[in-house]
Structures are given as C-alpha cells and as structure tokens.
Amino acid sequence: xxxxxxxxxxxxxxxxxxxxxxxxxxxxxxxxxxxxxxxxxxxxxxxxxxxxxxxxxxxxxxxxxxxxxxxxxxxxxxxxxxxxxxxxxxxxxxxxxxxxxxxxxxxxxxxxxxxxxxxxxxxxxxxxxxxxxxxxxxxxxxxxxxxxxxxxxxxxxxxxxxxxxxxxxxxxxxxxxxxxxxxxxxxxxxxxxxxxxxxxxxxxxxxxxxxxxxxxxxxxxxxxxxxxxxxxxxxxxxxxxxxxxxxxxxxxxx
Amino acid sequence: xxxxxxxxxxxxxxxxxxxxxxxxxxxxxxxxxxxxxxxxxxxxxxxxxxxxxxxxxxxxxxxxxxxxxxxxxxxxxxxxxxxxxxxxxxxxxxxxxxxxxxxxxxxxxxxxxxxxxxxxxxxxxxxxxxxxxxxxxxxxxxxxxxxxxxxxxxxxxxxxxxxxxxxxxxxxxxxxxxxxxxxxxxxxxxxxxxxxxxxxxxxxxxxxxxxxxxxxxxxxxxxxxxxxxxxxxxxxxxxxxxxxxxxxxxxxxxxxxxxxxxxxxxxxxxxxxxxxxxxxxxxxxxxxxxxxxxxxxxxxxxxxxxxxxxxxxxxxxxxxxxxxxxxxxxxxxxxxxxxxxxxxxxxxxxxxxxxxxxxxxxxxxxxxxxxxxxxxxxxxxxxxxxxxxxxxxxxxxxxxxxxxxxxxxxxxxxxxxxxxxxxxxxxxxxxxxxxxxxxxx
Numbered sequence: 001x002x003x004x005x006x007x008x009x010x011x012x013x014x015x016x017x018x019x020x021x022x023x024x025x026x027x028x029x030x031x032x033x034x035x036x037x038x039x040x041x042x043x044x045x046x047x048x049x050x051x052x053x054x055x056x057x058x059x060x061x062x063x064x065x066x067x068x069x070x071x072x073x074x075x076x077x078x079x080x081x082x083x084x085x086x087x088x089x090x091x092x093x094x095x096x097x098x099x100x101x102x103x104x105x106x107x108x109x110x111x112x113x114x115x116x117x118x119x120x121x122x123x124x125x126x127x128x129x130x131x132x133x134x135x136x137x138x139x140x141x142x143x144x145x146x147x148x149x150x151x152x153x154x155x156x157x158x159x160x161x162x163x164x165x166x167x168x169x170x171x172x173x174x175x176x177x178x179x180x181x182x183x184x185x186x187x188x189x190x191x192x193x194x195x196x197x198x199x200x201x202x203x204x205x206x207x208x209x210x211x212x213x214x215x216x217x218x219x220x221x222x223x224x225x226x227x228x229x230x231x232x233x234x235x236x237x238x239x240x241x242x243x244x245x246x247x248x249x250x251x252x253x254x
Numbered sequence: 255x256x257x258x259x260x261x262x263x264x265x266x267x268x269x270x271x272x273x274x275x276x277x278x279x280x281x282x283x284x285x286x287x288x289x290x291x292x293x294x295x296x297x298x299x300x301x302x303x304x305x306x307x308x309x310x311x312x313x314x315x316x317x318x319x320x321x322x323x324x325x326x327x328x329x330x331x332x333x334x335x336x337x338x339x340x341x342x343x344x345x346x347x348x349x350x351x352x353x354x355x356x357x358x359x360x361x362x363x364x365x366x367x368x369x370x371x372x373x374x375x376x377x378x379x380x381x382x383x384x385x386x387x388x389x390x391x392x393x394x395x396x397x398x399x400x401x402x403x404x405x406x407x408x409x410x411x412x413x414x415x416x417x418x419x420x421x422x423x424x425x426x427x428x429x430x431x432x433x434x435x436x437x438x439x440x441x442x443x444x445x446x447x448x449x450x451x452x453x454x455x456x457x458x459x460x461x462x463x464x465x466x467x468x469x470x471x472x473x474x475x476x477x478x479x480x481x482x483x484x485x486x487x488x489x490x491x492x493x494x495x496x497x498x499x500x501x502x503x504x505x506x507x508x509x510x511x512x513x514x515x516x517x518x519x520x521x522x523x524x525x526x527x528x529x530x531x532x533x534x535x536x537x538x539x540x541x542x543x544x545x546x547x548x549x550x551x552x553x554x555x556x557x558x559x560x561x562x563x564x565x566x567x568x569x570x571x572x573x574x575x576x577x578x579x580x581x582x583x584x585x586x587x588x589x590x591x592x593x594x595x596x597x598x599x600x601x602x603x604x605x606x607x608x609x610x611x612x613x614x615x616x617x618x619x620x621x622x623x624x625x626x627x628x629x630x631x632x633x634x635x636x637x638x639x640x641x642x643x644x645x646x647x648x649x650x651x652x653x654x655x656x657x658x659x660x661x662x663x664x665x666x667x668x669x670x671x672x673x674x675x676x677x678x679x680x681x682x683x684x685x686x687x688x689x690x691x692x693x694x695x
Contacts, residue, residue, distance in 0.1 A: 057581070058583075059580075059581055078583065079580070079581055079582065079583040080583035083583060089581070091581065093577070093578075094578075095577065095578035095581045095582070096575065096578055097570070097571040097573075097574035097575045097578050097579060097641070098574050098575060098641070099570060099573065099574035099641035099642060100567075100570060100571060104567060104571070108567075108571055108578070108579070108582040108584070109579075109582035109583040109584055110583075111564050111567060113564070117563070118558075118562040118563060119562055119563060119564060119567055122478055122479070122481070122482045122484070123482070125482070125484075126482045126483075
C-alpha cells in the first residue's frame with residue numbers, strides 16, 4: 001500500500017528544540033505524519049525519540065519550533081491540549097493508576113458524569129465492556145484494580161484508552177516491549193486496522209524487525225538530532241542499523 | 255480453579271464454599287470494614303467487662319459513656335476526613351494541631367474582642383461570623399501550604415513541620431498568650447453540651463430520614479444495576495443490608511435518647527422555663543450532639559466527594575500514579591492546593607467544635623492533634639504509600655483511638671500507660687493491615 005503524501009500532513013513538527021540543563025535532548029528535529037501512515041521513530045536509549053513525542057503529547061513544553069496539525073498551527077502546552085487535537089498516546093510505562101479499575105483508567109481525566117455532575121461509574125463500566133469486547137474479548141477483570149492485571153491486559157487498557165476517544169493521531173511508545181508473542185500479534189493487527197481507518201501513527205521502537213514490518217517510513221534519531229527519514233521499502237535492516245549506530249545515511253560510506 | 259467467572263465479572267460460588275464466604279460474597283461487604291467494626295466492638299466489650307469484673311462496675315457500654323465518646327471523637331474525626339485525602343496523595347500534614355489552635359484563637363478574638371464592640375454582646379450574628387472567619391482562616395492557610403508544596407516544590411513534611419511551629423507561635427502572638435473566654439453562648443452549642451444536642455424528637459426525625467435514605471440507596475443501586483444489565487445481588491442480601499443499615503441508625507437514636515440530662519442541668523432548665531420537676535425527676539434526653547451531626551455531615555459529603563466526583567477520582571489517581579495522572583491531563587499541582595485548602599477548611603471547622611466544647615480559646619488547643627489525626631487515618635486503612643484510603647475508615651480509626659483513651663480512663667489506667675497502649679496499637683494496626691492486604695492479594 002502506498003501512502004498519499006501530496007495533501008496536508010496530519011502532523012508536521014518543524015525544527016523542534018528542547019534542552020534539559022544544557023543538554024540538547026532534541027535539537028532542530030522535523031518530522032511529519034500523513035493520514036493512514038505509520039512512521040517509526042528509531043534510535044538508541046537517550047536518542048531523544050521519547051522526548052520528541054512527549055512534546056507532541058503535551059507532557060513537555062518545547063523551547064522552540066512549531067507544530068502543525070492538519071496544516072494549522074497548534075499550541076500544545078499540556079496533555080489536555082494534545083487531546084483536544086485528537087492526539088492520543090500510549091506510553092511505554094502505560095501511565096495507568098494501579099489502584100483504579102480499568103474503567104476509571106480508561107476515562108481518567110474525561111470521566112462520564114451524570115446530570116448532577118457525579119461520575120457515572122456504571123456507564124463507564126458499560127462503555128469499557130463494549131470497547132474491550134472489540135480489543136481483547138478475553139478481558140474479564142472489570143472490577144479489579146489494574147495492578148491485579150497481567151502485562152497484556154494492562155496494555156489493552158492503555159490501548160483502549162487511546163482508541164476509545166477517536167484518536168486521529170496515535171503515538172505508541174514501545175507498545176510491544178512487555179508483551180508475549182500472542183499479544184504482540186494482537187497489537188500488530190490493531191495497528192493495521194487503525195491504519196486502514198486513516199489514523200496516523202508514530203511508533204517508537206527499538207526493534208528493527210517491528211519497524212520493517214509495521215512502518216511506512218522511519219525517522220532515525222541520534223544524540224538528539226535527526227539522522228534522516230527513509231521509506232522503509234527502500235532500505236534494508238542493515239541500512240537502518242547503520243543509521244542508528246553510526247548516524248550515517250544509507251549508501252554513505254562508513 | 256474452583257471459581258468460575260462469568261461475563262459480568264461476578265464470581266459464582268461453588269457449592270463447596272462455607273456459609274460465611276457465601277454470605278460475604280452475596281452482600282459484597284468489605285471484609286476490612288467488618289474487621290474494623292469487629293475490633294471496635296472487641297475494645298468496647300473488653301473495657302466494659304474489665305470494668306465489671308475488676309472494678310465491679312462496667313462503665314463503658316452505657317449511654318452516657320458512648321454519648322460522650324461520640325462527642326470527644328468529633329474534632330479528630332472531622333480532621334481525619336481531610337487527612338485521608340492528604341495521605342492518599344502521598345503527602346502529610348503535621349500542622350493541623352497548631353492550625354486548629356490558631357483558628358480557635360482567631361475565632362475567639364473575633365467573637366470576644368471585636369464583634370461585641372460592633373454588634374453588642376451575645377448578638378445573634380456573632381457565632382455565624384466567628385465560624386466563617388475560622389473557616390476562611392483555615393482554608394487560606396491550608397491553600398498557602400498547598401501552594402508551597404505544589405508550586406515551590408517544598409516537601410509537604412517540611413512545609414507542615416514549619417507550619418506546626420509557625421501557627422502555634424502565631425496563635426500566641428495574636429492573643430498575647432491569653433486564654434480568650436467566655437465564647438458566645440450560641441457558639442458553645444457547637445461543642446456538644448447538654449443544650450448543644452438536638453433532643454429526643456430531633457434525633458428521631460434525623461434517624462427516620464437516615465433509615466429511609468439507607469433503604470432508598472440499596473434499592474436505587476438495584477435499579478441502576480438493572481439498567482446496565484449487571485448482575486444483581488440476591489434479594490435477601492439487599493434486604494439484609496437495608497435492614498442492618500436502618501437498624502444501626504435506629505439503634506443510635508435509641509442510644510442517644512437513653513442518656514438523660516444531668517440533674518443540675520434539668521434543674522436550671524426547669525427554673526428558666528418555670529416548670530415544676532415531678533417526683534422522681536424529669537427525663538430529658540440528650541439526643542444527637544451537634545458536633546456529632548457535624549462529623550456525620552462531613553463524613554457523608556466527603557464520602558460523596560471521594561467516590562462520586564471527578565475531584566475524588568483524581569485524588570486516588572494522583573495517589574496511585576502521579577505521573578499517569580498528569581499525563582491524563584489532570585492539573586496535579588492545582589489539585590494539591592485544593593486538597594490542602596480542604597484540609598485547612600476542615601481544621602477550621604474542627605477548631606469551632608474544639609473551642610466551643612472548651613468554652614474558650616486557648617493557645618494550647620489542639621496540641622498533638624496532628625498525630626492523633628494521622629493515626630486515625632492510618633488505623634483506618636489509609637496507606638502512607640498513597641492511593642488507598644477511605645473516609646469511613648478514618649472515622650472508625652478516630653473512634654478506635656478515642657475508645658482506647660476513654661476506656662483506659664474509665665478503668666483507671668494512668669496517662670503513661672495510655673500513651674504506651676495507644677502508641678502500640680497504632681503500630682499493631684498498621685502491621686495487621688499489611689497482613690490483610692498481603693493475604694487478600
């Protein structure tokens with residue numbers, strides 16, 4: 001499948017910079033994302049990929065740069081702003097409150113309330129049952145705190161949270177890091193399905209195999225700088241490895 | 255696997271389970287709550303039996319003692335409700351005792367030094383203005399603590415340890431170390447004197463409303479479950495819960511109405527009203543004390559806040575995982591300010607009760623209260639690791655602490671032994687709670 005990149009990109013991050021105490025964690029990086037596209041973000045630990053994505057999700061405020069969503073300049077200073085642009089994030093740590101049940105986590109910050117303003121736990125549980133029936137039909141532990149769930153079940157809660165609120169732009173930070181083969185397969189299928197619905201996905205991964213299989217393009221970062229963005233179909237595993245480890249463009253001599 | 259879980263997440267019991275397990279499952283009663291009520295009952299019966307056997311007089315399980323116990327618990331209980339929120343969000347507030355003293359002094363100065371000069375002594379508005387001033391003082395100081403913790407990023411332990419010293423000293427400075435009395439006579443009713451109780455008829459009205467609400471809640475729960483197609487509790491279990499809840503309320507009414515005014519108070523009242531006291535004396539019931547009703551109102555409102563509002567949900571979310579709460583778009587700093595402001599508000603309310611009960615405002619009022627409040631919350635199952643804690647638990651914890659102290663006074667233990675016992679019970683309670691949590695995982 002080829003991605004139509006002639007229109008306006010869903011997200012266009014231009015010249016983003018952020019530094020922490022003099023360290024340039026992200027240094028003049030530009031990436032973009034089109035509808036129905038999966039863009040992989042690759043790099044070592046500390047390359048700046050999670051930081052870059054946390055700027056888009058509103059967790060960090062950037063020092064300089066611009067973000068365009070659907071061609072319009074977006075102001076994202078906190079997670080609420082990001083959500084208002086239909087940007088949803090699945091964090092590597094899953095960002096779940098362990099003491100709350102699945103429904104409370106799914107709706108955290110966006111609770112359904114009754115006419116008098118009280119949180120409507122029953123309605124939220126009913127909605128959670130619906131979305132879980134689609135994502136993970138084996139999920140039954142609706143009353144337990146999420147600390148009692150397995151890694152895969154916790155992951156499906158985190159994914160359900162992103163999917164339920166009609167994300168247009170989805171950020172997945174190492175979505176399969178803690179999963180078994182069966183659950184990894186489930187996540188892959190979900191990515192294909194979301195892609196077909198026209199959702200754009202940023203996929204952060206360490207695993208080159210994942211990226212080669214799931215992504216359309218890959219942007220590689222090293223030491224806070226963008227090494228380059230390549231079409232996955234045009235490169236080999238070794239090319240990507242060269243970009244990650246040596247920071248060189250494919251075809252360039254080592 | 256002996257249990258099978260059906261689609262609605264309710265575990266169906268196999269026939270092999272004992273009647274107690276089946277009962278607990280059907281009623282969905284919190285075993286931890288039952289444990290605490292059991293412990294409290296054990297303490298009560300224990301002190302009563304000890305008094306009956308050793309001293310020849312069981313003084314604990316009498317309407318008089320239990321009524322006084324309820325009044326003495328109010329002040330700590332009100333603050334413990336706020337402390338739950340503070341501890342659940344992984345903070346601590348060591349300043350509540352001093353803040354209580356400061357609020358009491360501010361209220362005392364307002365109603366004894368200032369207002370009589372403006373509106374006249376014993377004016378109807380004095381107690382209202384005094385209480386409002388106390389509540390505002392507490393709320394502003396609490397919010398200020400919260401601001402320092404959230405935005406200046408000074409640990410709560412340090413901010414409130416500073417507050418512990420600052421507000422005690424400030425109270426001394428405001429009143430120049432004087433004891434301020436007498437407080438307004440209407441204000442005194444907040445402390446729960448014989449006149450500061452609602453009487454037999456008032457107690458019955460409150461009791462009837464309470465019983466009706468309990469029954470209505472149980473059946474509203476049934477229709478709510480039906481609407482969403484969730485599994486119902488068996489009818490007998492719901493009926494049992496309604497009966498126990500309503501029965502407890504009625505029992506409390508009978509108890510407080512069984513405690514008559516002391517003879518001296520009756521004589522004064524009879525003289526004032528021009529009634530002749532009949533042969534054998536006049537039986538005038540206390541009924542619920544006003545501070546107990548204040549505690550009850552705080553408990554109900556705070557329980558609703560914690561379980562039914564976004565604010566309460568965010569308190570638990572921040573306690574469970576502060577980072578996740580922030581990533582979910584919750585303004586955790588502003589929440590911290592609000593939580594400490596609420597703690598300050600409840601401290602101001604508690605200061606009204608405490609100084610009304612004493613009939614004056616003294617600099618030393620509330621000394622060591624912070625430790626009793628924290629202990630009440632912790633005995634009531636609030637985890638210092640954050641994320642876990644209930645309002646009813648904290649109030650039960652306050653009752654446990656007060657029962658131990660009252661009980662030891664009644665059987666004649668001296669203050670040193672009281673301290674040893676209360677301190678040991680605190681440690682033991684947390685240990686037992688750890689065991690319970692591990693076993694229920």
